[in-house]
Amino acid sequence: MEISEEITTIKYPKTEDRSPITKYRYYELHTGFNHVFCKGFIQTGPQTEKLMACFFAINFPSLILLSFTMKNICEHEKNFSWFWITLVILILVNLFLFLTAFVNPGILKRFPYYESLGKTKESVETNDQPFPWLEMQNGERSFKLKYCSTCNIYRPPRSSHSSKSNNCVLKFDHHCPWVGSDVGLRNYRFYIYFLFFVTIFSPNTLIAGIYHMVITFQNFAKDDDLDNMGIFSKGFSKCWYSLLLIIYAFFFFYYVTKLFWYHIKLISKGITTKEDRNRTYIKSPSPYNQGLWKNWKNHLFSNFHPIPFSYRDFLSENEILKLRSDFKQLKSKGKLKKKSNFKKLQQKKMNKNKLNTISTQNLDLDSNSEKNKNIQLESLSSEDIEKM
Known part of the structure; x- marks a missing residue:
C-alpha cells in the first residue's frame, strides 16, 4: 500500500489570540542550535566551521588545479575548452554546497506545551500530559505520529528530531558532517546534486594531474643532454603539485563516489538514510516506495516544498508568555542576542x-x-x- 508524499505537514491547533504582545521575531527566541543571520533571512546548520573546512578542502586544491595544472595543459594544447568546463563544474559544486547548507531543510516550528494539546494556558493541569503517539488514518493504512517533548509537536511521518541542531526536520535524512547541517525534505535534492558534481569534478582533477605529468616528462625527454635521472628530477620539479592533486583527487573520488552510490540505492528504494541505518523496512518493503521512476521524480524533480515557517514571523502571546520574564531580564541587560x-x-x-x-x-x-x-x-x- 502506497502512502502519499503529501503527508508532510500537520495543521496544529491554534489558540484564539495569536497577536504578538511584543514585536520580537521567531529567530530571536528560537532555541535550536542552527545559526540565523540577517535578522532571520538566512539560516544554516550549527557547525559552520565544518562548512568552511569543506569549502576550503574543495577550493584550495581547485585553485592550484586551475592556476597551474590546467593553465599548462591548455597552453600545451592551445585550447582552453577544458579549463572553462572545469571552472563551470567547480562553480556548480560550490553552488550546491551552499544551497545544501543554507536552504532550510524543513525545520518544524516549536509550539508551547499547552497549545500542542489544543488548549489554552489556563486550562492545562499539571498532570495533563500529551500521548506519546497519535494514530492517524490514510485510506486503508494507519500510522503513528510520535510526540516530540522538546518541540511540543506531533511529528509528521518520516520526520525526526536532530540532536545536532535540536530541531524536528521534515523527512529527516541525516546530519551531514561535511556541510555541518541537517539534510531533510527541502535540501536533499541539493545535497544529491552536490555529490553528483563532486563525483564528476574529482576524476576530472585526477585525469588533468596525470596528463600534466605525462606531457611535462615528455617535454624533458626530448632533451638529449638529460639522462633518465635528469629527466625525472627536472620534470618532477615542474609538476610536483600535480602529483599532490592526483593523490587528493583519488581519495576524494573514492569516498564521494561510494557515498553517491549509496544515496542512489536509497532513492531507488524510496527510503532515507535514517530508515536504512535503523533497518526500519528490513522485514517489509517501504510503503513510500513508488517505483524507480516516481522515487527519483519525487526526490529530485518534484515541486519545491514550501517552508514550514519563517524565522521572521512574529511570536504569538502563547509562544512568548512562558519566556517573558527571562526575555525582559535579558533585554534590559542588552543581552538579548547572546x-x-x-x-x-x-x-x-x-x-x-x-x-x-x-x-x-x-x-x-x-x-x-x-x-x-x-x-x-x-x-x-x-x-x-x-x-x-
Whole structure:
C-alpha cells in the first residue's frame, strides 16, 4: 500500500489570540542550535566551521588545479575548452554546497506545551500530559505520529528530531558532517546534486594531474643532454603539485563516489538514510516506495516544498508568555542576542522548577529534616546536581 508524499505537514491547533504582545521575531527566541543571520533571512546548520573546512578542502586544491595544472595543459594544447568546463563544474559544486547548507531543510516550528494539546494556558493541569503517539488514518493504512517533548509537536511521518541542531526536520535524512547541517525534505535534492558534481569534478582533477605529468616528462625527454635521472628530477620539479592533486583527487573520488552510490540505492528504494541505518523496512518493503521512476521524480524533480515557517514571523502571546520574564531580564541587560546566556538562564529556571516540584510534593516530613533532603536529592539526576 502506497502512502502519499503529501503527508508532510500537520495543521496544529491554534489558540484564539495569536497577536504578538511584543514585536520580537521567531529567530530571536528560537532555541535550536542552527545559526540565523540577517535578522532571520538566512539560516544554516550549527557547525559552520565544518562548512568552511569543506569549502576550503574543495577550493584550495581547485585553485592550484586551475592556476597551474590546467593553465599548462591548455597552453600545451592551445585550447582552453577544458579549463572553462572545469571552472563551470567547480562553480556548480560550490553552488550546491551552499544551497545544501543554507536552504532550510524543513525545520518544524516549536509550539508551547499547552497549545500542542489544543488548549489554552489556563486550562492545562499539571498532570495533563500529551500521548506519546497519535494514530492517524490514510485510506486503508494507519500510522503513528510520535510526540516530540522538546518541540511540543506531533511529528509528521518520516520526520525526526536532530540532536545536532535540536530541531524536528521534515523527512529527516541525516546530519551531514561535511556541510555541518541537517539534510531533510527541502535540501536533499541539493545535497544529491552536490555529490553528483563532486563525483564528476574529482576524476576530472585526477585525469588533468596525470596528463600534466605525462606531457611535462615528455617535454624533458626530448632533451638529449638529460639522462633518465635528469629527466625525472627536472620534470618532477615542474609538476610536483600535480602529483599532490592526483593523490587528493583519488581519495576524494573514492569516498564521494561510494557515498553517491549509496544515496542512489536509497532513492531507488524510496527510503532515507535514517530508515536504512535503523533497518526500519528490513522485514517489509517501504510503503513510500513508488517505483524507480516516481522515487527519483519525487526526490529530485518534484515541486519545491514550501517552508514550514519563517524565522521572521512574529511570536504569538502563547509562544512568548512562558519566556517573558527571562526575555525582559535579558533585554534590559542588552543581552538579548547572546543565545548562550539565554539558554543558561533557561536551564537554571528548569533546575529551579524541578526543585520546586519536589519540595511541594505531599511529604509529611519536616522541611528541615535530613530525610526530606535525601528524598529531594535522590529525585534529581547526577547531572542536575552538578549543574546546581
